[in-house]
Amino acid sequence: MARSQFITTRRIAEEAGLSHSTVSLVLNQRGDELGIKPETQNHVREIAKRLNYTRNPLASGLKGGRTQTIGVMWILGGPHPSDEMTHRIVRRIQDREYVANLADHLSQIKDTVRILTDFSRRRMDAVIMQDGDEDQLHTPEILELLKSFPAAVIVSTHEWDAPCDLIIHDRLSAYRQVADHFADIGRRRPAILLPVPGSRAKTGAFLDQARARGMRVTPHSAIDMTPRPDQKITDASTEALDREFPGQFPFDCLHCSTDEGAVAAMSWLRRRGIRIPHDVAISGFNDSQFSDCLDPPLASVARRDNEVVDAIEKLVFQRLSSPQAPLSRTHVAMRFLARASAGAVSHLNHLLQEDVS
Amino acid sequence: MARSQFITTRRIAEEAGLSHSTVSLVLNQRGDELGIKPETQNHVREIAKRLNYTRNPLASGLKGGRTQTIGVMWILGGPHPSDEMTHRIVRRIQDREYVANLADHLSQIKDTVRILTDFSRRRMDAVIMQDGDEDQLHTPEILELLKSFPAAVIVSTHEWDAPCDLIIHDRLSAYRQVADHFADIGRRRPAILLPVPGSRAKTGAFLDQARARGMRVTPHSAIDMTPRPDQKITDASTEALDREFPGQFPFDCLHCSTDEGAVAAMSWLRRRGIRIPHDVAISGFNDSQFSDCLDPPLASVARRDNEVVDAIEKLVFQRLSSPQAPLSRTHVAMRFLARASAGAVSHLNHLLQEDVS
DNA sequence: CTGAAAGCGCTTACAG
DNA sequence: CTGAAAGCGCTTACAG
CATH class of the missing domain: 3.40.50.2300 (Response regulator)
Incomplete structure (x- = not known):
């Protein structure tokens, strides 16, 4: 098909015995406003439909109309x-x-x-x-x-x-919900794993709420896993944990800004003999497909x-x-969707579950 | 900013004291072909650059030129x-x-x-x-x-x-590699989990190779997990396994066309007390970020x-x-990337690992 | 109620 | 070597 023979207003005008400007007016729903006879309008629309007319977006846009x-x-x-x-x-x-x-x-x-x-x-x-x-x-x-x-x-x-x-x-309210949940089940030493620069608001929401609930927030509570260019989130997370905690992992709950980060953290903790959620409760973010198939199922946040x-x-x-x-x-x-990785399942969860997509 | 005052060829032509067609020609690299003086060409290009000219893609396209x-x-x-x-x-x-x-x-x-x-x-x-x-x-x-x-x-x-x-x-060659791997480690009863309609080629590649390697392929070896509209792959996979295998799971290796399907299958098998890879070796597809953080790490296929x-x-x-x-x-x-979920790690794996993105 | 005309910003033969 | 002119397919005042 050559690119040329698309149907134009001029072509419709010929068929209808009208000028192409009238055709354009009708096709842009301005017929009534300008008092063009209903028969004429219908005739034009009929021909347009029969010839399978669609407006050329290039021409229309150039002249100030819509481009679809x-x-x-x-x-x-x-x-x-x-x-x-x-x-x-x-x-x-x-x-x-x-x-x-x-x-x-x-x-x-x-x-x-x-x-x-x-x-x-x-x-x-x-x-x-x-x-x-x-x-x-x-x-x-x-x-x-x-x-x-x-x-x-x-x-x-x-x-x-x-x-x-x-x-x-x-x-941010979900970040607060996670902190609330950890507080509700008695955790005292919170941490959050995310790309710290550029996540001030998220870090603040989580840690401020944790503090408000009487948890012990330390300068190490915010763990930076900013990935290098092209680095996977999982690898960046593992690297960050290795770097920050060569010895003990001093927290009893950990929120991660992605499920990928949470999976990496779970794997990292497991390798150190730390039990989830018994020793450390974990939550991810985004409610990825794989989350509730993990062992234990990963608590997460539904984005809606x-x-x-x-x-x-x-x-x-x-x-x-x-x-x-x-x-x-x-x-x-x-x-927030509580699941086993985050400790006791929140009583709110099945209430929320319903309208999660 | 109103949408009107973008720089046009006419505007450049005024500054340069030329016609806008000459400007257009120069800007479309046709100056040399038409023998336009190098000084003129440079002058035009200079002004274009100074005024930050970019061609209007609507107008250009309408007349038959490029639209970027x-x-x-x-x-x-x-x-x-x-x-x-x-x-x-x-x-x-x-x-x-x-x-x-x-x-x-x-x-x-x-x-x-x-x-x-x-x-x-x-x-x-x-x-x-x-x-x-x-x-x-x-x-x-x-x-x-x-x-x-x-x-x-x-x-x-x-x-x-x-x-x-x-x-x-x-x-398809990766599907064959998976079958080969399962054969190499001594598995005899292969299955594949995927949306069967529309996957004839994949199913064939895997099962034909399995058969060629002397494995016992049965009509049940292809497990259909076609998701309903809006159904998650994980849920569709779990459902399919529930439906097809209310009793025993009669296979010793399972290849899944996505990592999500593999995660769901691993979780389903685990709930039945089946050990991975000891009882059933598993492979997924797509080498998702989370795959090598699973327990055991999920074998998969790198898409490149x-x-x-x-x-x-x-x-x-x-x-x-x-x-x-x-x-x-x-x-x-x-x-194919062999990992623990698929049984013994293939000796090929670290060779392949290198040029995987 | 409808048509003739101008023009959006380009590209491209065609003249000279 | 460069300019005047036509035209891509529309939209929109403006006439009548």
Whole structure:
């Protein structure tokens, strides 16, 4: 198939005996507004359907119309659930007959600006962006750029005054829930394993809550496992534990910011003859598929990504059809799932279990 | 920032005192061919750089030029390594200052045609497609569409006469390696756990090799764990084992088409007092991060996705710069990694380990 | 109620 | 060696 013979408005206009501008107007739902006869409108739509017309997004965008294109800016190369998230978003976009542009961002804020500028210039109809804990997006330049899109949705870890629709995907309350759980079952010496730089909020949420519950927090409670480039989370975690604890492991509970980190920690502890959860209670994060098949089953945190994806889809397409609607705020909180690795199973768990996706 | 004031060729032409067509020619590297004075060319390029010019992809595409856009058609929603794969591809595309369009496909061949048509009409510079075992892409319509792109790369499980560059990402030889390994350590009763419909090739590779090595293959050796929509692989695997083996588990080795399935199987066997690998040797697939932290460490298959991504990038951009070069074929074979869950560690393993990404 | 015209920002023959 | 002109397929005032 040569790339040329797609159906154009001009072609429809010929068939209908009208001008191509009338066809364009009708096809953009502006017929009623301009008082074009219903028969004429129907005739045009009928021909368009019969010839299988779809608007050329390049031409439409160039002239200021819609491009049926949505940009998704996400942190690619995070842990698996984040990978899956982008795919779910892409499929929703595709189901609506839009095309999804995926881009990695937030690794360098310079890139974010460059990509967003490019997306704007490509006249994407909407942009969906992931925001981190560090308020990287709160620059005048980015906020201004965001306004250039007919629709924009930010998925953030916390609430702020974004000039667009905002979904707050809260993870910090889950960090507090884990600390509460460890306190509830009588643990006193908490630790948390995560990439410390860039995780101030998470570390704080967990350790502050632990402290509030009377646990003994020490400077060693935050264990840094920042991976080197291309290093696996599991290897980085094992390395960190080897480095920090050549002798004794001085904690009785350990929360890890990923299930992969938790698996590595469990394996590391086991090799030292430490029993889980008897000696050390463990929790992971993200409720990975493999978590409840481990021995013991790994406690974790359910992200509720499905709810987030539902909200994204709803907000984007509502905004595209009602540009003037007031900005919206949607909250989705992640939830701790107690399992055997974290000691006694919380009585809350089966209550929560139900609405976990 | 309003969407209007991007730099145009006209703007550069004004600064340079030339016509915008001359500017366009120079910027598209056609200056030498048309004998435009080197000084003029340099002047134009200098201004373009100073004003931070980038070509409007919408306008360029509409007129038949490049759009700096690459479509990626992949099976989204597969197991994790597949998720990660798309992200790696996207990042390579982004590093080259192209934009990546991601689409799910192969679930329905109708969608594949629709998406490919849309990508063609959007005048994407290249398309990168995943192909399955079932030759779904071998229709005249799709082959014809593929030719409409300046560059196209197919990543297939097997070699065929695709009218574009082809990467053969072979998994079947790894299935045979697993069977060989089980035979080498003296196992006689093999089973394989996977979604049987649509896995004829995999099942055949494993069981035929097992048979060739004198193992006792039975009709029950292929255990079907096809997940229901939205069902997790782990749950589907557990369910399948419950359903097929209410009594005894009559095998002494089990290969699973994913690590998630293997984890579920290990957990299921353990609950029945079956020892791994003593009673049943187990292997998974994809060499997931968590695999070698399990107890016992899970044998698996390394996909060598890095090599595939390298090949994709190389082929796409070579093709874009040399449209006339002969079609290429690149082979990347996945490799079995013996670990404790699969019984005695193969002497081959540390040889293989090295070039595993 | 509908059509003729301009123009989005490029690319590409065609003139000179 | 360079410019004037046409046109990709739309959208959108503007006329009538």
